[in-house]
Amino acid sequence: MDEITFAVLGTGGIGRRALEVSQHKDALTPVAACDRHGVAVDFDGLDVDELLAATEGNIDSEVATDGGTGAATAESGVKQHGEDRGVVASSQARPSEDAIQEIIDRGDRIDAVLLALPNYEHDFIPRTADRFVEGGYSGVMIDVLKRSRVIGMLDERSDAFEDAGVTFICGAGATPGLLTGAAALAAQSFVEVTDVDIWWGVGLKSGYEDNRGTVREDIAHLPEYDIETARGLSESEIEAIIDDHDGVIEFEDMEHADDVLLERAGVCDADDVTVGGVLDVRNDEKPTTTTVRVTGRTFDGETATNTFQLGDETSMEANVNGPALGYLKAGVRRNRAGEYGVFGPADLLPGF
Amino acid sequence: MDEITFAVLGTGGIGRRALEVSQHKDALTPVAACDRHGVAVDFDGLDVDELLAATEGNIDSEVATDGGTGAATAESGVKQHGEDRGVVASSQARPSEDAIQEIIDRGDRIDAVLLALPNYEHDFIPRTADRFVEGGYSGVMIDVLKRSRVIGMLDERSDAFEDAGVTFICGAGATPGLLTGAAALAAQSFVEVTDVDIWWGVGLKSGYEDNRGTVREDIAHLPEYDIETARGLSESEIEAIIDDHDGVIEFEDMEHADDVLLERAGVCDADDVTVGGVLDVRNDEKPTTTTVRVTGRTFDGETATNTFQLGDETSMEANVNGPALGYLKAGVRRNRAGEYGVFGPADLLPGF
Numbered sequence: 212m213d214e215i216t217f218a219v220l221g222t223g224g225i226g227r228r229a230l231e232v233s234q235h236k237d238a239l240t241p242v243a244a245c246d247r248h249g250v251a252v253d254f255d256g257l258d259v260d261e262l263l264a265a266t267e268g269n270i271d272s273e274v275a276t277d278g279g280t281g282a283a284t285a286e287s288g289v290k291q292h293g294e295d296r297g298v299v300a301s302s303q304a305r306p307s308e309d310a311i312q313e314i315i316d317r318g319d320r321i322d323a324v325l326l327a328l329p330n331y332e333h334d335f336i337p338r339t340a341d342r343f344v345e346g347g348y349s350g351v352m353i354d355v356l357k358r359s360r361v362i363g364m365l366d367e368r369s370d371a372f373e374d375a376g377v378t379f380i381c382g383a384g385a386t387p388g389l390l391t392g393a394a395a396l397a398a399q400s401f402v403e404v405t406d407v408d409i410w411w412g413v414g415l416k417s418g419y420e421d422n423r424g425t426v427r428e429d430i431a432h433l434p435e436y437d438i439e440t441a442r443g444l445s446e447s448e449i450e451a452i453i454d455d456h457d458g459v460i461e462f463e464d465m466e467h468a469d470d471v472l473l474e475r476a477g478v479c480d481a482d483d484v485t486v487g488g489v490l491d492v493r494n495d496e497k498p499t500t501t502t503v504r505v506t507g508r509t510f511d512g513e514t515a516t517n518t519f520q521l522g523d524e525t526s527m528e529a530n531v532n533g534p535a536l537g538y539l540k541a542g543v544r545r546n547r548a549g550e551y552g553v554f555g556p557a558d559l560l561p562g563f
Numbered sequence: 564m565d566e567i568t569f570a571v572l573g574t575g576g577i578g579r580r581a582l583e584v585s586q587h588k589d590a591l592t593p594v595a596a597c598d599r600h601g602v603a604v605d606f607d608g609l610d611v612d613e614l615l616a617a618t619e620g621n622i623d624s625e626v627a628t629d630g631g632t633g634a635a636t637a638e639s640g641v642k643q644h645g646e647d648r649g650v651v652a653s654s655q656a657r658p659s660e661d662a663i664q665e666i667i668d669r670g671d672r673i674d675a676v677l678l679a680l681p682n683y684e685h686d687f688i689p690r691t692a693d694r695f696v697e698g699g700y701s702g703v704m705i706d707v708l709k710r711s712r713v714i715g716m717l718d719e720r721s722d723a724f725e726d727a728g729v730t731f732i733c734g735a736g737a738t739p740g741l742l743t744g745a746a747a748l749a750a751q752s753f754v755e756v757t758d759v760d761i762w763w764g765v766g767l768k769s770g771y772e773d774n775r776g777t778v779r780e781d782i783a784h785l786p787e788y789d790i791e792t793a794r795g796l797s798e799s800e801i802e803a804i805i806d807d808h809d810g811v812i813e814f815e816d817m818e819h820a821d822d823v824l825l826e827r828a829g830v831c832d833a834d835d836v837t838v839g840g841v842l843d844v845r846n847d848e849k850p851t852t853t854t855v856r857v858t859g860r861t862f863d864g865e866t867a868t869n870t871f872q873l874g875d876e877t878s879m880e881a882n883v884n885g886p887a888l889g890y891l892k893a894g895v896r897r898n899r900a901g902e903y904g905v906f907g908p909a910d911l912l913p914g915f
Binding site: 228231235236237389392400401402509513514516517518519520521522523525526528532533537540541548549550 | 584587749751752753754862865866867868871872873874875876877878882884885889890892893896897900901902912914
């Protein structure tokens, strides 16, 4: 495939890891990265090592030396709270009053935009997409969101995306994303899928401190919280919740977009999809093996279960960012072929 | 997706099952089927039930009543050896001196052609593709071949396919096909894949009699045989080989196109792919669980193995034909978007 230029909106855990993983991928050139406070743009390709070291390096090492609990360093990370907070800590970046607009203004040279913004309000990503459309953008936009209801908001914009020439890929991280794709592929043995059971285990290798957004997003899935109340939690309140659970939080029957994404791809009804998992904030090791089980009926009348399991040694970061960039490349291919609108990960796999 | 019309070349085990499975799929209309002796064409859609019953029904029941060994009925099946041999036994079909040409001549109304011809000589499918190109065909062609070297022959025709507007999908059955796709997806956790180990188990639910082509193709993978010598074997010689192995034939380090298909998709080197498996011709149950193991290195330096397993109750027929039709639909989508040339299953998944 020809060279692909991409921008990352958000330089938290996911955005930074996406930049890092992209260095291992063929034909991907990161040309812009921004957060709420600044923007870095270089069409010859960002110096990812410098950007990561400047915005993340010292926090990584602090977590490593205190055993990964993150608690001791909660308010001390330079990237979130220092004077040069966020991406501006990089020598390639500069402060901006409206960093996203600066990316939009350069959209004609950017093939794809990865929205790495897990913990904003529900309509933040749809509204950001609106801004890109209004700004004349006509490439790929991709998110790694987990929430079912956001897909509906994006679907409402489907005509606008088609008119603009935007190919929007939603839910393209680990779950949904890699695991939704695995479920769609596993479903090919069957003429009717009766159950998809997704069970994930995440051990936060790099600790809470380096995964604030992700942990906050996960807490929003607990029965007592939603995305708005979770967003309102202070750092110390989040740590208190983590303490209450001894660092290990189990989720059952989550609102997780795998269901609507599998339904829209024609794999099964959303009601047939169950998602749960276990998050261990304090240990590298996964507390349970991430497993997708797809049960269905074959054309010759048998009932069986196909299974996909991730190796326990693969980190959440590896399973989010490899697939996200894979789907990004698939999206660019679709976009260049003139296919616009909203796509889930399973829509990018062979059809059913 | 809009309605897709397709033709099946070959009405042996795979061709007939593809017709049957297509009845469970949305938006797929079988409009033509042929074998060496005849052709059935109906652009309103073939009556699949009639065609299957006429060409296969009595053989199925004979196998069922003799316990599935097939040996007792080897020379007595109506479809292969009766007066109305093959597809001509169907009231929808008529004899033809050149059935394939009759399909080619109607190619402008056929979106995709499934080449369900496992046991011909190596260059049969490439040469058949040549005939379609020469006849002005500009749709999808798809095979379920297993042999690495055929991919090379197809690649040599890549420019001709592009000029003609043909999208050729090769190796799109169970393995390669479903399992190659699973390996490509499982690889997304890694920045470097070091090993892909594909191990399949097949129990021939419908016995040797209904799977002549597939069994012959598999025997060609034994060290003592190749595709030409296997093709020259008589029915009784094949049965003698099966008897020698007590009905259970194990294959190690097969020439199997998964290797070249994964390399061309950028997943790993062909040398890193190992394929083997166990075929039990006499039992419904699989002799071993079909498993794909993908081992790699993550961006953060871990080594891990992701695993995909098919439920033992899924038949070879279910795992070949569901994926084949899924890839066929993916191919039509690519074709309609103007993407021509040669594609492997993994090329139709998100890129790396």
